Amino acid sequence: MITYPRWLDRGTGKEPVLRLLGIGNAGVNIADRIAVRASLPLETVALNSDQQSLNASVASKRIALGPMTTHGLGAGGDPEMGLEAARESMSELRQSVEGADVIFLCAGLGGGTGSAVTPQVAELARANGSLVIAVVTTPFQFEGRRRSQQAQEALQGISRHADAIVHFENDRMAEITAPRAEAEETFAACDNILFQAVASLTRLISCPGPMAVAVPDLLGILHSGGGGFLFGSGEADGGNRAHEALEQALRSPLLDRGRLLHEASKVLVHLSGPRSLTFAEVAAIMQEISKNTAHTSLLHLGVSVARDESAPLIVTIIGHCGAAARVEPATPALKVETVRASSPALFVEDAVQFTPPTPSPAEPKTSAPKVKQEDLPLEPIARGRFEKVEPTIVEGEDLDVPTFLRRKLKK
């Protein structure tokens, strides 16, 4: 019987193992970025059928897919070929997901390898009892109908197995850069957004802090219940960091410059900063965000503190909008049903070997008690006649509050 650590147990003191699998060319790119730039507690694995891209990769583990099928030349945009390669390297794939509590799957859908292999790995990882979060992109419109169709099929395949899908449309991402920007810059910016998404999700799950985000809350938002995924992230340091970071986050194209936040039914805000992060900054950011969201939306707040004193303040906004049925995050029993019902022919014999995970429905509640974050003890701040206007925030201080109150001149 495979144990099924569906939710990370924060009580045991054991660091959860987070692993990122970059699948296909685009996925390997992200894995490289993570491996090079971020000081994140994340293992990176590069999976590709293209030997060349693997050779250049700096991921901690590199796995060649289907060396016999593709001869290390890549799947050439053909999902059939990708599937063939996955079939050949099944044992390696299984190995790659073993022993991880959380698995991020990064891939650019629409091609050969990413589209075909990602759903398979998602299924393997899921069966292995990991929490599976897929971070995927769908192709630009100008890449043609064929590719978007392949991407859509792959997306459906993944959504059957993954706990959550973070889905970026390349078309929308391209809006980040100015219309006249160089092509390379635009691609780099797209990659960067994916990187930010993975990095902030990792921080969200793994970083300790005075106010951790409960995993059910996160999944509740990420859950693939239709509708759109909103993501914005910004980082800044220096005196005015709170304001700047927030502004950057809101400016994200995936938030449509803050406008989409109004439509979000659930919003999760995560702040990660150095020890010097003040409560006033947290309050100022939250105030600004709540101004940007609808009154009925559910706000979750998480705060984590980095050990590093010089760490920048990072604001991450994750939301879900559209016709999202209130999918309960903790319905694994149901999910298992779908997994079994949809077991593709490829994995018939493997599926028999797996004992379907049977988590107790009560588990999430006990292991990760839901913190009522909307009951923040925010002090009412006296802003007088400026109550309803845009606040003047300089260096993280709300200057509409009388100076003498902030400096505590009055007895």
Next chain:
Amino acid sequence: MAREKIHVGLEIGTTKVCAVVAECHRDGEMRILGVGESPSRGVRKGEIVDFKNATQCVHDALADAEDRSDHEIKGVWLAISGSHIKSFNNRSAVTLPEESTITAKEIESVEFKAKEAGIPKEDVIIHSVIQRYYVDGQEGVIDPHGMMGTKLEADFHIIHGVTNRIQNAIRCVREFDIDVEDIVVNSVASAQVVLDEQQKQAGAVLIDIGGGVTDYIVYKDGAVCHSGVIAIGGDHITNDLCIGLRIPIARAEKLKIEEGSAITENISANDKITLKNDTGFSGRDIDRLMLNMIIQARLEELFGILRKRIQEVVPEHILGAGILLTGGCSLLRGIREAAESVFPGTPVYLAHAQAVSGPMSAFENPQLSTCIGAAKYAQAVHAEMPDESLLNRLKGFFSGRM
């Protein structure tokens, strides 16, 4: 030509809307014909929050100005403010073919390139002010026109703001079929009339503290090197008093104007101000020390923020002409002393519009600096396009004969 060119400057401020009608002579002189004012409603922190009310106020002020100046207003130069207005310095360069002289085309393209700098999508560039040119790396070129060179570089100070917010102010005026000829940022307008050429050369900071916002502009070597807006103004002091002393807003405003000061020295603890009772307000004794302390704290904080921002671009000691305070809030007692305590060693002056003639009450009032400045800016812009106006005049001449 019976009358000289007439320009109208309009400012939609947080406390008042005012319009200045000024007659501009070709030699650069300016005479104020009339000033129209109306207390402002629907404006907070220099930006319109209640369109209908603000429109009404603009109408009142323009009507008042027409009455007083006996001039029918057709177009205005609108002064713009608000915390969305930001600025930065940018350098651009163009390369010329060998052995060629710099023409207006190159100068235009170097400015165009400077404007291409990345501003947020929703923003628009309001001003691009030339700071200095470099020809083949040679510094201090004032006008490169006609010079030989292979590389023309230029430093520009670029001021930009959010398009929609600016549009709102413009729409407010257009409601009455009055044309907005152009817009000008508050600080740039004020500098037109408050600072003279020597002060700009020597290095000066102009701080215009209004009701809702504080605009500032820094000059060095005759060129703008920094400008900006902080959304803090006299209203904040009133609000602080209202919260701190627990008195109604209207009372706080009156108290600030009549008794308020930013000096806390030499006040005995027993010094009280008696507020008479009124409907809805029972009389109270106000501690003068408390009153001044609240004002002082706010002003010192404001100057502190300004000092930090100014120091990022210019060291204080090279500001030869010092700091000039203008705007309605500069009438507050002790504001000069408060500024001096924050900027030690730098002279601080109270200033108002210079080099204009007309009713003294108009140009000596620091509240009107921006508004007069907007008219002066119009004059300066027109003076810079002599070719066009000459052509127009000729056209008029010929058509008149035919």
